[in-house]
Amino acid sequence: xxxxxxxxxxxxxxxxxxxxxxxxxxxxxxxxxxxxxxxxxxxxxxxxxxxxxxxxxxxxxxxxxxxxxxxxxxxxxxxxxxxxxxxxxxxxxxxxxxxxxxxxxxxxxxxxxxxxxxxxxxxxxxxxxxxxxxxxxxxxxxxxxxxxxxxxxxxxxxxxxxxxxxxxxxxxxxxxxxxxxxxxxxxxxxxxxxxxxxxxxxxxxxxxxxxxxxxxxxxxxxxxxxxxxxxxxxxxxxxxxxxxxxxxxxxxxxxxxxxxxxxxxxxxxxxxxxxxxxxxxxxxxxxxxxxxxxxxxxxxxxxxxxx
Amino acid sequence: xxxxxxxxxxxxxxxxxxxxxxxxxxxxxxxxxxxxxxxxxxxxxxxxxxxxxxxxxxxxxxxxxxxxxxxxxxxxxxxxxxxxxxxxxxxxxxxxxxxxxxxxxxxxxxxxxxxxxxxxxxxxxxxxxxxxxxxxxxxxxxxxxxxxxxxxxxxxxxxxxxxxxxxxxxxxxxxxxxxxxxxxxxxxxxxxxxxxxxxxxxxxxxxxxxxxxxxxxxxxxxxxxxxxxxxxxxxxxxxxxxxxxxxxxxxxxxxxxxxxxxxxxxxxxxxxxxxxxxxxxxxxxxxxxxxxxxxxxxxxxxxxxxxxxxxxxxxxxxxxxxxxxxxxxxxxxxxxxxxxxxxxxxxxxxxxxxxxxxxxxxxxxxxxxxxxxxxxxxxxxxxxxxxxxx
Numbered sequence: 001x002x003x004x005x006x007x008x009x010x011x012x013x014x015x016x017x018x019x020x021x022x023x024x025x026x027x028x029x030x031x032x033x034x035x036x037x038x039x040x041x042x043x044x045x046x047x048x049x050x051x052x053x054x055x056x057x058x059x060x061x062x063x064x065x066x067x068x069x070x071x072x073x074x075x076x077x078x079x080x081x082x083x084x085x086x087x088x089x090x091x092x093x094x095x096x097x098x099x100x101x102x103x104x105x106x107x108x109x110x111x112x113x114x115x116x117x118x119x120x121x122x123x124x125x126x127x128x129x130x131x132x133x134x135x136x137x138x139x140x141x142x143x144x145x146x147x148x149x150x151x152x153x154x155x156x157x158x159x160x161x162x163x164x165x166x167x168x169x170x171x172x173x174x175x176x177x178x179x180x181x182x183x184x185x186x187x188x189x190x191x192x193x194x195x196x197x198x199x200x201x202x203x204x205x206x207x208x209x210x211x212x213x214x215x216x217x218x219x220x221x222x223x224x225x226x227x228x229x230x231x232x233x234x235x236x237x238x239x240x241x242x243x244x245x246x247x248x249x250x251x252x253x254x255x256x257x258x259x260x261x262x263x264x265x266x267x268x269x270x271x272x273x274x275x276x277x278x279x280x281x282x283x284x285x286x287x288x289x290x291x292x293x294x295x296x297x298x299x300x301x302x303x304x305x306x307x
Numbered sequence: 308x309x310x311x312x313x314x315x316x317x318x319x320x321x322x323x324x325x326x327x328x329x330x331x332x333x334x335x336x337x338x339x340x341x342x343x344x345x346x347x348x349x350x351x352x353x354x355x356x357x358x359x360x361x362x363x364x365x366x367x368x369x370x371x372x373x374x375x376x377x378x379x380x381x382x383x384x385x386x387x388x389x390x391x392x393x394x395x396x397x398x399x400x401x402x403x404x405x406x407x408x409x410x411x412x413x414x415x416x417x418x419x420x421x422x423x424x425x426x427x428x429x430x431x432x433x434x435x436x437x438x439x440x441x442x443x444x445x446x447x448x449x450x451x452x453x454x455x456x457x458x459x460x461x462x463x464x465x466x467x468x469x470x471x472x473x474x475x476x477x478x479x480x481x482x483x484x485x486x487x488x489x490x491x492x493x494x495x496x497x498x499x500x501x502x503x504x505x506x507x508x509x510x511x512x513x514x515x516x517x518x519x520x521x522x523x524x525x526x527x528x529x530x531x532x533x534x535x536x537x538x539x540x541x542x543x544x545x546x547x548x549x550x551x552x553x554x555x556x557x558x559x560x561x562x563x564x565x566x567x568x569x570x571x572x573x574x575x576x577x578x579x580x581x582x583x584x585x586x587x588x589x590x591x592x593x594x595x596x597x598x599x600x601x602x603x604x605x606x607x608x609x610x611x612x613x614x615x616x617x618x619x620x621x622x623x624x625x626x627x628x629x630x631x632x633x634x635x636x637x638x639x640x641x642x643x644x645x646x647x648x649x650x651x652x653x654x655x656x657x658x659x660x661x662x663x664x665x666x667x668x669x670x671x672x673x674x675x676x677x678x679x680x681x682x683x684x685x686x687x688x689x690x691x692x693x694x695x696x697x
Contacts, residue, residue: 044637051641054696058642062695069633069696 003049003076004031004041006083050076100183126259126274128267131175134251135203138166138173142286147177147255148264150191150210151184152300155264157276159211165282172268172286176207178248179255179263181300186216189239191248193221196238200230262299275299308589313581314519314677317649321682324649325517326466326626326673329497331574332519338577339521339570349566351543365569368576369559372526375579376511377504381558384527385567389493390417392512392527393460395562396489397421399535404429406457409486411435411443412663413465416656418491422460435461440616441468441660445476452480458487463495467657467671468615469626478507487533493517497675498594498624500587509533515571520578524571531558539564590676597625597674597683604687605629610697611690614664625678628655628669631690632697636668639693643670646689 008028014021024045031041041047050072058065068075093103093114103112131143146162148155166174178194180187190210197206202225209224210216218239225235238244255265266273266282271290273281276299284290314330316322322330342364348357350365373380386392398421408422412434422432435451437443443461452459459481463474478488489510492501497518503511510533515524529535537544537555541564547554555561582590598619605613605627614628631639640652653668654661661668672686 047635047638048641051638052645054638055642055645058692058695062692066695066697 002035002073002080004028004035004046005080007045007049008032009083009087105183126261126265126272127257128270128272129177129254129258131267133254134175134177135198135207136173136175137204138170140169140171140173142169142172142269143175144172144282145175145177145267146264147179147251147258147260147266149179149181149184149187149300150194150207151187151216152181152263154262154276154299156211158264159208161277161279161282164279169286177251177254179252179260180248181263184300186218186221188248189218189221190216191251192239192244193218193225193235195244195247196235197225197228197230199238200225200234202228202230206230264299308585310585310589310593310676313585316677320644320647320649321678321685322649323672323674323678323682323686324651325497325675325678326469326494326624326655326671327651328516328522329519329675330677331516331521332578332581334581335520335574335577339574342570342573350569361569364573364576365567368572368579371576371579372528375583376528377502378528379531382503382528382531384529384559384562385572386512386525386527387523387568388514388516388525389415389491389512392510392525393418393489393491394421395527395538396458396510396529396535397425398538400458400487401534401536402428402430402457405431405455407431407433407453407455409433409435409448409451409456409459409481411437411461413437413441413443413468413660414460414462414657415466415491415493416658418460418462418489419659430457431455435459440614440621441465441470442616442621443472443477445473445480448477448480452484452486454485456481456484456486458489460489460491462491462493463501464492464498464623464626465615465657465660466494466626467628467655467660467669469494469622469624469673470616471621471623474508475506482507494624494626497582498587498590503528515575515578518575518578519581520575521571523568524575526575527562535562537561537564541565585676593676594622594625594674595619596680597678598622600680600683601625601627601672601674601686604683604690607687608690608694610694614666614669625674627672628664629672630666630669631693634693634696636666636670639670642693643689646692648672648686648689 008025011021011025011028015025027043027045030043031045034041054065054069057068096105097103097112097114103114104110129145129147131145136143162174166172178191180191182188194203194207194210197203205228206225209228213220213224222232222236222239226232262274264276266277266285268282268285269288271285273285273290313332313334315333316330342361346357346360346364348355348361350358350362352358369380369383372383386395402425408425408430410419410422410432426432433451435443435448448459459477461472461477463472474490478490481488487510488508490506490508492511492513494517495501496513501511509530511528513526516522540553540555544555544561544564545553546556602617602619605611605617610632612630612632616622630636634642636652640650643650651671651673655669655671
């Protein structure tokens with residue numbers, strides 16, 4: 001019976017802790033071999049499992065037990081398939097968690113059960129980044145620092161609200177610190193390109209254009225720069241320049257030191273805001289009433305180490 | 308008398324597996340403990356008071372057997388179980404090529420395999436076939452038996468079907484043809500009296516553990532006038548020994564090589580006392596009540612198929628093999644266990660009979676004097692519960 005496949009795995013795991021289950025795992029293994037070779041299970045483990053399940057069902061619903069008994073082979077096949085599908089996705093999620101820091105992979109933002117076991121990847125406290133290093137938009141005295149990634153959908157999502165907030169508050173300027181996430185394709189290239197645009201005094205236009213791009217391959221990034229009138233040769237040279245890479249690394253190190261665990265992250269008046277923000281949330285932060293300092297429903301998680 | 312005081316019932320469960328092994332009566336347990344506690348010594352091996360006491364107790368069981376079965380004490384030998392007894396006779400008789408042995412098709416493997424093994428010695432094993440419900444008839448035996456038939460071996464009560472066997476008729480038929488008779492009384496002794504004075508049998512065997520006694524002990528009866536070689540030789544079996552030869556003792560001593568299971572033998576003696584104390588009339592009467600109640604339960608369970616006879620007068624033992632519609636036998640037994648009934652499932656060491664019944668196996672409920680009609684009623688309710696799966 002196919003249910004022995006599930007039993008083998010379950011008993012094997014329990015067998016790590018108990019000899020009783022090791023014996024059952026042995027029976028299940030024998031059953032699996034026999035089932036796979038179309039022979040009846042000699043240990044009768046399959047019938048014992050079935051009987052144990054049915055006797056519990058029959059006490060509260062005889063009709064359900066009858067139906068279960070009649071269709072047990074099909075139902076056990078279904079649950080076995082479900083079990084292996086679950087195992088596959090658990091393994092896949094484990095891989096994602098190990099590599100990307102989230103069960104759902106690089107774009108994952110939702111609930112991740114592994115966080116309950118291992119704790120989430122968010123540090124206990126995010127230390128505000130001191131402004132004065134990155135490119136600045138506007139001339140306001142109050143500096144809103146944004147740590148973002150050009151390939152992060154949530155960083156992009158926040159841009160309209162952010163622009164509206166800045167237009168309403170000329171006393172605020174924006175300093176952008178880039179945190180390219182390795183899991184996001186071409187994010188490092190985009191980050192480098194942004195600094196190359198800065199070299200040619202065209203940072204913010206290029207910054208905005210980067211969010212709108214679908215293709216952020218180096219050639220595409222250079223093509224955009226060319227269209228915006230920048231020196232292609234200098235831009236291309238800058239992209240391969242070691243100093244550009246160091247500039248990106250400077251921002252990454254700053255984000256790591258600050259304990260940034262998702263993009264975008266904003267720092268305003270000592271308040272930390274993680275994830276896509278609304279205009280009202282920016283306003284609240286400015287007023288000194290942070291409405292959201294926890295992990296928002298959406299943010300781009302960095303891998304366990306962003307360095 | 309209150310039989311329940313003589314047995315410790317398993318907690319939370321009705322024990323319906325007595326054909327596999329009965330409950331051990333408390334006096335048997337106490338007797339074994341008494342031996343180990345008060346006079347633990349080897350028998351026939353010394354002069355001190357402990358060994359003398361142990362030897363006396365040990366020898367007294369032969370006296371009990373003689374009285375119990377109405378035979379000579381020298382005609383009983385301690386064996387491990389019925390299986391060993393059958394093997395002992397098969398190995399201990401002198402066989403010639405062309406000899407025939409007749410066994411029935413309802414036998415336990417233990418009363419089949421030892422005879423089939425004799426084929427290597429040129430012995431032909433012939434089968435006395437039963438009818439569809441496991442009945443055996445002396446008339447059929449007449450058609451199978453011949454001058455070459457050396458031995459006829461049959462069960463006194465099938466461990467699968469529990470039907471009545473015409474023991475003395477079969478034995479008489481065999482004796483008239485000049486054959487030896489072996490009776491497997493494993494399922495019989497706990498339920499019915501046996502008179503070896505009247506039964507024309509040469510060999511009879513039973514196991515202690517199926518008759519309220521402990522495991523590891525059984526009895527082989529064989530008539531003194533039948534030559535039987537010891538299947539084992541060794542300590543305790545010889546009168547004199549040289550480095551080139553030995554001279555065996557007579558009668559039973561020659562068959563009990565080495566130290567026997569003394570405590571178990573004494574426990575068996577205590578179990579026989581319990582049977583006497585209860586009385587076969589009480590046991591048989593109680594059996595009949597249980598059989599009638601169980602048959603009613605099966606009649607009221609259309610989803611359950613009962614194998615063998617469903618007539619109370621044809622039942623020698625309260626043994627009921629059955630199957631539940633759409634429920635494999637092992638699954639049914641496990642579910643009955645969960646519902647509070649210890650039943651056995653499978654072929655019950657009788658694969659040829661199970662094949663004849665046309666099923667891969669059966670569930671077997673087998674009851675004894677310590678079971679109650681109230682338990683049977685609850686068993687009926689449990690079977691009704693299983694009806695939901697049909």
